Amino acid sequence: MSAKTNYHTHSNWCDGRDSTERMALAAVKKGFAVLGFSSHAMLPGSFLDWTLTPEKAPRYAAEVRELAARFAPRLRILCGVEADYLPGEAEPSRAAYAAIAPDYIIGSVHFVRAADGAAVAVDASPRELADDIRDHFGGSAEALVQAYFAAVRESLQFDFDVVGHPDLVRKFNLKHPYFDESASWYREELERTADAIAASGKIVEVNTGAISRGWLDDAYPSAEFRALLRRRGVRFVLGSDAHSVDALDCAFDRFAAAEDYVDLTK
Ligand SMILES: [Zn+2]
Ligand SMILES: [Zn+2]
Secondary structure, eight states: OOOOEEOOBOOTTTTOSSOHHHHHHHHHHTTOSEEEEEEEOOOOGGGGGGSOOTTTHHHHHHHHHHHHHHHTTTSEEEEEEEEEOBTTTBOOOGGGGTTTOOSEEEEEOOEEEOTTSOEEESSSOHHHHHHHHHHHSTTOHHHHHHHHHHHHHHHTTSSOSEEOOTTGGGTTTTTSOOSOTTSHHHHHHHHHHHHHHHHHTOEEEEEOHHHHTTSOSSOBSOHHHHHHHHHTTOOEEEEOOBSSGGGTTTTHHHHTTTSOOOOTTO
16 A cells, blocks of 8 residues: 555645644644645635735745655655636746745636636535526536536646646535436546546546535545546545644545555655
8 A cells, every 4th residue: 555645735834724833733643654644735816815825825825835844754745836727817836836846736616617607616516506507507507517627638738747626516416416326427527537637647536526515425536537537547645624633534445456556745
């Protein structure tokens, strides 16, 4: 089994609850070899309350680098970002985050752009999602889900390393079903997206964040989606998407041995 690693970690620099130091101390206690911080990167104006800002970004990087020096060699700490793709507003590219000089970038899609121009979050709450489908997607959950996967495929053109939770759009689908994951149109989206990810050469994260939050009983990507990716030779890293110390290795005992995970420190 490979060393215990987590590359998807939030802190109070963005929307996490705990400091980077508390997260690092917890990682040592839980036997991690590598801890990668991935604060939500800067987004334009309206979203700034849960992300880094241009002013905070260099201070975040300096703090994580200082922590890395202090915890080496017992814990390898990396400074990454989780960067959004939102067409026309945010690109998950290395050039956009030069101020941080991140060790790695997770490229994530949390919003889709509706035909009327609205930016719709797919992971806010079941209620908001239902309202947004009604108001911005003509009542068609299928249209929203297809727009989501199209955005994930589009995001792959940018210069980042790890594809974050590539089927985040499933988040509420277990507790508040709004589309059929066995439908042929959905399976086609997974196939097309798996093809695009394999062609991009990017790594995909196995993200246990929806398990710790009680929304799903499987990781992103789903078992079916992981199998499609694996069949195409795509490789994985494991991430908890932790926003507090207690979630740092949520469900890792279930997923740690499932893959030969990539070591991003090499
Ligand atoms: Zn995310
Ligand atoms: Zn995250």
